[in-house]
Amino acid sequence: FFLHCYRASSERQLILLLNSKTTSEAWVLDAEHPEQAFTCLAPRVEGHEYYPDHGQLEGQWRWFIRSNQDGINFALYQAQADSVPSREQWQLLVAHRDTVMLEGLTLNASALTLSLREGGLPIIEVRPQGLPAYRVELPDAAYSLYVQDSLEFVSPRIRLRYQSLNRPAQVRQLELASGAQQVLKQTPVLGPFDPDAYVSQRLWATAADGTQVPISLVQRRADVGKPVPLYLYGYGAYGESLDPWFSHARLSLLERGVAFAIAHVRGGGELGEAWYRAGKQEHKHNTFGDFIACAEHLIAQGVTCAGQLAISGGSAGGLLIGAVLNQRPELFKAAIAEVPFVDVLNTMLDPELPLTVTEYDEWGNPEEPEVYERIKAYAPYENVRAQAYPALLVIAGYNDSRVQYWEAAKWVARLRVTKTDDNLLLLKTEMGAGHGGMSGRYQGLRDVALEYAFVFNVLGVV
CATH class of the missing domain: 3.40.50.1820 (Alpha/Beta hydrolase fold, catalytic domain)
Known part of the structure; x- marks a missing residue:
């Protein structure tokens, strides 16, 4: 097993994650009370992988759990954050899909950002609160894309890392509400390059x-x-x-x-x-x-x-x-x-x-x-x-x-x-x-x- 300790996106919870290649187990602790003991979110079960995070939805603090309990490509669940919820209290938020892999989740006070994989390509799907969901549009047929950082929980934007076989790595700023993108930085190529x-x-x-x-x-x-x-x-x-x-x-x-x-x-x-x-x-x-x-x-x-x-x-x-x-x-x-x-x-x-x-x-x-x-x-x-x-x-x-x-x-x-x-x-x-x-x-x-x-x-x- 591998062991990781990190802060949730909200910075209000600490998470201990233990995982192997086939199962995982998370323990959580209120960051305002570090003297207390960690509590197990869901005991490990062989074949069940889950990865929790903590954030907001419709103004309420929630747990968000990416889990493969309903299918190998993972689904997303939510649960009330006033206590440590058992698996029976997890509520389905994004259903499992046979052709779409849910690889990750980025939480922000104003949006849920899903890292998906479909048709062999990485997809970023943004779900702004109170606005229609959309997928980030990109210029190339084959590429690499991921959320580089979302360091400020309360922010209208996040940053993406993008590159392709013919395009140097870029840092792109994404406005979560509108989907507008701005290239903040592109790795320079010395000499003439098109x-x-x-x-x-x-x-x-x-x-x-x-x-x-x-x-x-x-x-x-x-x-x-x-x-x-x-x-x-x-x-x-x-x-x-x-x-x-x-x-x-x-x-x-x-x-x-x-x-x-x-x-x-x-x-x-x-x-x-x-x-x-x-x-x-x-x-x-x-x-x-x-x-x-x-x-x-x-x-x-x-x-x-x-x-x-x-x-x-x-x-x-x-x-x-x-x-x-x-x-x-x-x-x-x-x-x-x-x-x-x-x-x-x-x-x-x-x-x-x-x-x-x-x-x-x-x-x-x-x-x-x-x-x-x-x-x-x-x-x-x-x-x-x-x-x-x-x-x-x-x-x-x-x-x-x-x-x-x-x-x-x-x-x-x-x-x-x-x-x-x-x-x-x-x-x-x-x-x-x-x-x-x-x-x-x-x-x-x-x-x-x-x-x-x-x-x-x-x-x-x-």
């Missing part, structure tokens, strides 16, 4: 089981309609959403005619809780199948070809890269695996490692024979075989406590003695790095430069 010189698109690939998988794509406008080198990125684990983000360094790719795409595969959270569950445990194979389907779709649509396709992923995304390389090596020209979780079976068999036990909810416990066979069937290290592999750059961190450096070393060693090609196979172990790579802005840029140089070298990009 966001309209690049085209950002949302595509959909069809997986083997018929599931539609979203792809975010950006390329130079001048390159649209012809096959170009492509850098395809993926993750697909823990319910994390890879919302499109802007990268200054990525302009080096785009200006050389290389397109960039993100495969929003199952196991992530882009299409809600069901999307996540469809890519974990016994359904983990969907993550790999989805990524392959995205690559095939981009080739079929003429965006790129197998001889110009580079793929990349880190951590659990490195597991993804290792798995698809074993399954369809001919589909890719180059691959990058950063701190890759490729020795998943042996790692999950060692409960003494820092994260193994908490990871059972994600991958399963291989001490169970059925789970053992399931993980063994896709684990990259176990499934290396005598075949040709694309050029590969593997990066590990000596001080990585999440994915230990020896996972990458073992995988590369097995590849070296097993693969049948003479393509480039590089292993770089950063002796001063952890799971997030080397610290410092300039070292981070050097890391990106290494990866891009590898891609340019293999794909013949100048």
Whole structure:
């Protein structure tokens, strides 16, 4: 379990939140009486997750609770704040919807702001008190958006963080009553830069089981309609959403005619809780199948070809890269695996490692024979075989406590003695790095430069 302590939005209540990946429990305390004891809002029940906040509705103080008790995509409940309400006293405010994930709630004295996820995109829905609800309008087809802060409870406005594949990060001020937006700040881009010189698109690939998988794509406008080198990125684990983000360094790719795409595969959270569950445990194979389907779709649509396709992923995304390389090596020209979780079976068999036990909810416990066979069937290290592999750059961190450096070393060693090609196979172990790579802005840029140089070298990009 993880433990958090924070103030409610109203600042009138203190909240202790204990949560695992499958259940949560909250304890609350009146902030004006900190000498008293915390009181449990609702005892934990396996499978029930809830997250409380405290604010106002129609001039009355209320508890607001985001809970999955009626469905996996969460619903919103309210309760009177004159006492600590039991679950029987929770009143439905926003019902569960099968196609809309309720990811978060921002409370303000004059509005409820819901953070939703629908159709693979983040949505901000504002419900001003006494006025019709509306959704925040945005300029791009694929983007990243979240409420950056609502630091003053009594305020007519909040601030949003927005960016897209072709638009640098912006801080936008939102007037809650009218929906009017003002860009307060945009991250500068040095040198000549025009966001309209690049085209950002949302595509959909069809997986083997018929599931539609979203792809975010950006390329130079001048390159649209012809096959170009492509850098395809993926993750697909823990319910994390890879919302499109802007990268200054990525302009080096785009200006050389290389397109960039993100495969929003199952196991992530882009299409809600069901999307996540469809890519974990016994359904983990969907993550790999989805990524392959995205690559095939981009080739079929003429965006790129197998001889110009580079793929990349880190951590659990490195597991993804290792798995698809074993399954369809001919589909890719180059691959990058950063701190890759490729020795998943042996790692999950060692409960003494820092994260193994908490990871059972994600991958399963291989001490169970059925789970053992399931993980063994896709684990990259176990499934290396005598075949040709694309050029590969593997990066590990000596001080990585999440994915230990020896996972990458073992995988590369097995590849070296097993693969049948003479393509480039590089292993770089950063002796001063952890799971997030080397610290410092300039070292981070050097890391990106290494990866891009590898891609340019293999794909013949100048």
